[in-house]
Structures are given as C-alpha cells and as structure tokens.
Amino acid sequence: MIEIVQNGHKVLREKAKPVLIQKIKTEEIQKIISDMKKALASQSDGVAIAAPQIAVPLRIFVVSGKIFNENFMHDKINNIKNIKEDLIFINPEFKKISKDKKTMTEGCLSVRPLYGKVRRASRATVTAYDENAKKFELGGSGLLAQIFQHEIDHLDGVLFIDKAKDVHEINDEDAK
Numbered sequence: 001m002i003e004i005v006q007n008g009h010k011v012l013r014e015k016a017k018p019v020l021i022q023k024i025k026t027e028e029i030q031k032i033i034s035d036m037k038k039a040l041a042s043q044s045d046g047v048a049i050a051a052p053q054i055a056v057p058l059r060i061f062v063v064s065g066k067i068f069n070e071n072f073m074h075d076k077i078n079n080i081k082n083i084k085e086d087l088i089f090i091n092p093e094f095k096k097i098s099k100d101k102k103t104m105t106e107g108c109l110s111v112r113p114l115y116g117k118v119r120r121a122s123r124a125t126v127t128a129y130d131e132n133a134k135k136f137e138l139g140g141s142g143l144l145a146q147i148f149q150h151e152i153d154h155l156d157g158v159l160f161i162d163k164a165k166d167v168h169e170i171n172d173e174d175a176k
C-alpha cells in the first residue's frame with residue numbers, strides 16, 4: 001500500500017520540481033507514476049492525485065480514468081469521450097483559464113476529512129507531457145477544470161484549505 005501523506009507533512013508545502021523530459025521513460029519516473037496510480041486506485045472517492053501526495057516533490061499529477069466514464073459527467077469534458085485510462089500529466093501548465101468562476105465543493109486525499117467551497121475558473125486548458133514523453137493538450141470544464149486547478153496548486157505547495165470557505169468535516173458517505 002502506498003501511503004498518501006497528510007496535511008502537516010512538509011512535502012505538501014514545497015514547490016515541486018519539473019521532471020527532465022529525457023527522464024520520463026526511466027524506471028525511476030515510471031515507478032513513481034505507477035505508485036501514484038496505485039495510491040489513487042486505493043481511494044474510492046479519489047479523482048486525482050499529485051506526486052507530492054506520495055511524498056515525491058515532482059511536477060506530476062494523475063487524473064482517474066473514472067471521471068471520463070460515461071456515467072461520470074462525460075458531458076462536461078471537451079474533446080474527449082469515454083476514456084477510462086488514468087491520464088498522466090507531467091510538467092503541466094495552464095494554456096488557457098477562464099475568467100468566469102464557479103464556487104465548487106472540494107476535498108483532498110491529503111486533507112481528510114475536510115471539505116469546503118472554493119472559487120475555481122469554470123474552464124481550463126493545460127498542456128503537459130504524458131508517460132511516454134509526448135506533449136499533449138486537454139481542455140475541460142466543471143470537474144475536470146477544478147481538478148486541473150487543485151492539482152497544479154499541489155505542485156506549487158498550495159492546499160485547497162488555503163482558499164476555501166465553509167471548511168467542515170464530512171463523512172465518507174456524504175462525500176460520494
């Protein structure tokens with residue numbers, strides 16, 4: 001079992017370092033990606049995870065394939081349908097981010113058991129490298145745009161509780 005570090009661990013407050021593109025295919029980076037996928041899969045309510053959450057200060061995040069499932073808000077995601085594989089984002093950067101914002105309920109695998117309301121841009125497009133070192137671009141609205149912002153915050157040492165209002169505890173059942 002891969003440990004997901006909790007708020008209070010200093011790695012969550014570090015600015016994560018970029019991955020050297022020529023190192024993406026190395027065993028070292030592939031193992032980190034695999035550990036991140038395992039850690040994410042171990043959390044039934046998890047939709048994404050950033051490398052600092054498994055104590056690795058590198059600019060990588062993984063979005064669970066389950067959010068691209070037809071039954072999980074696929075209508076809110078541009079360009080892409082029915083992808084069920086986890087998506088890997090290495091050295092992600094915002095290419096576009098909407099001025100239009102929405103207040104969204106948010107939690108974090110590293111800030112259990114708190115939830116709160118965060119103002120997030122309602123649409124965002126990021127560029128990143130995938131696990132094969134290929135550059136790609138992906139845009140989304142709603143949940144996917146929220147995930148992009150939450151995960152890139154992690155890479156900059158920011159947690160949602162720094163920005164959230166109405167922070168409160170919620171039990172697992174309510175969280176789903």
Ligand code: ZN
Binds near residue numbers: 107108109154
């Ligand atoms: Zn988080």
